[in-house]
Amino acid sequence: MLFKCRNCGGNIVYDPVKKAMCCPHCESLDSEEKLPGSSIVNNCPNCGAPIVLKEHTSATKCPSCGSYLIIDERVQEVYEPELIIPFKLGKNQVKEILYKEFGKRPFTPAGFLSYAGLEKMEGNYVPFFMYDYSADINYSAVGTKVRSWTSGSYRYTETSYFDVVREMDADFEKVPVDASVEMDDTKMDLMEPYKYGELEKYQDKYLSGFYAEKYNMPSTELEGRAEEKVQRDSEELLKSTLGGYATLTNVNKSIRTDKKGVKYALLPVWEYIFGYGGTEYKFMVNGQTGKVVGTTPVAKGKVIAYGATVFGLVTLIGFMIRMALMAL
Numbered sequence: 001m002l003f004k005c006r007n008c009g010g011n012i013v014y015d016p017v018k019k020a021m022c023c024p025h026c027e028s029l030d031s032e033e034k035l036p037g038s039s040i041v042n043n044c045p046n047c048g049a050p051i052v053l054k055e056h057t058s059a060t061k062c063p064s065c066g067s068y069l070i071i072d073e074r075v076q077e078v079y080e081p082e083l084i085i086p087f088k089l090g091k092n093q094v095k096e097i098l099y100k101e102f103g104k105r106p107f108t109p110a111g112f113l114s115y116a117g118l119e120k121m122e123g124n125y126v127p128f129f130m131y132d133y134s135a136d137i138n139y140s141a142v143g144t145k146v147r148s149w150t151s152g153s154y155r156y157t158e159t160s161y162f163d164v165v166r167e168m169d170a171d172f173e174k175v176p177v178d179a180s181v182e183m184d185d186t187k188m189d190l191m192e193p194y195k196y197g198e199l200e201k202y203q204d205k206y207l208s209g210f211y212a213e214k215y216n217m218p219s220t221e222l223e224g225r226a227e228e229k230v231q232r233d234s235e236e237l238l239k240s241t242l243g244g245y246a247t248l249t250n251v252n253k254s255i256r257t258d259k260k261g262v263k264y265a266l267l268p269v270w271e272y273i274f275g276y277g278g279t280e281y282k283f284m285v286n287g288q289t290g291k292v293v294g295t296t297p298v299a300k301g302k303v304i305a306y307g308a309t310v311f312g313l314v315t316l317i318g319f320m321i322r323m324a325l326m327a328l
């Protein structure tokens with residue numbers, strides 16, 4: 001499909017700053033008309049030029065007339081996203097972020113922040129699955145605490161033994177796993193965190209003006225990665241309650257996870273590709289928060305990663321801890 005302007009016939013795009021459909025030709029707001037018909041086999045519904053699509057592309061730009069096209073059958077039925085975080089930052093704002101981040105760096109090559117280069121930046125919606133899990137964490141062990149003191153010419157050591165029991169229920173909401181093969185998983189993990197409170201119900205119009213990809217594989221094939229995250233975070237949660245013991249022995253531990261649901265969502269990423277010395281450097285900017293991930297071409301191939309390592313978003317909507325501490 002294609003969004004056309006009722007006033008001038010131009011291609012209407014979603015403007016992240018105005019939060020509205022905006023005609024770049026006559027500046028009308030919300031004057032869009034949906035023209036169905038962009039399909040995998042079709043030519044551009046606006047100019048008739050042939051469109052070559054990658055296997056998973058669901059929104060693209062006509063190379064001939066520059067119209068933004070949404071491929072109907074890749075955003076409908078089983079491929080219809082349930083949720084989306086619409087782009088919040090427009091191209092100009094992302095340029096500002098890059099100027100600020102790299103403008104004063106001594107080793108930034110000339111041309112890196114050129115107008116023409118930055119103008120070629122494109123916004124991309126990346127497919128994600130958001131899994132809900134609950135975890136049932138059970139733990140028991142024998143813990144010791146040791147106390148020493150001196151009295152007269154004697155040194156005393158007292159070891160106390162404890163039954164350490166933890167029974168915890170934790171709910172994990174919207175654990176994200178990217179569903180794109182092409183998208184680098186490590187980079188995508190660095191894009192986190194998104195503010196998931198701003199997820200909205202999916203609408204076609206948000207895709208106009210951007211590229212998008214449909215999920216590459218079904219959610220069942222990716223749930224292992226979500227489960228790993230849940231296991232890891234459950235371990236952390238458990239560990240945070242076990243401080244203060246000198247030793248923990250006779251450990252009995254079980255973490256049982258249970259998938260509660262999954263939703264298909266699209267998340268916004270700006271991409272800037274810069275060619276330098278025969279290498280392509282790819283920068284990604286979180287289209288919602290402005291976080292930059294990428295490495296600049298600098299002397300000796302020194303690698304700088306922007307943004308700290310990330311834990312992945314795990315919202316603990318509630319957990320209950322019951323503990324029984326009993327001195328033997």
Ligand SMILES: [Zn+2]
Pocket residue numbers: 005006007008009010023024025026027028
């Ligand atoms: Zn118009």
Ligand SMILES: [Zn+2]
Pocket residue numbers: 044045046047048049062063064065066067
């Ligand atoms: Zn066209």
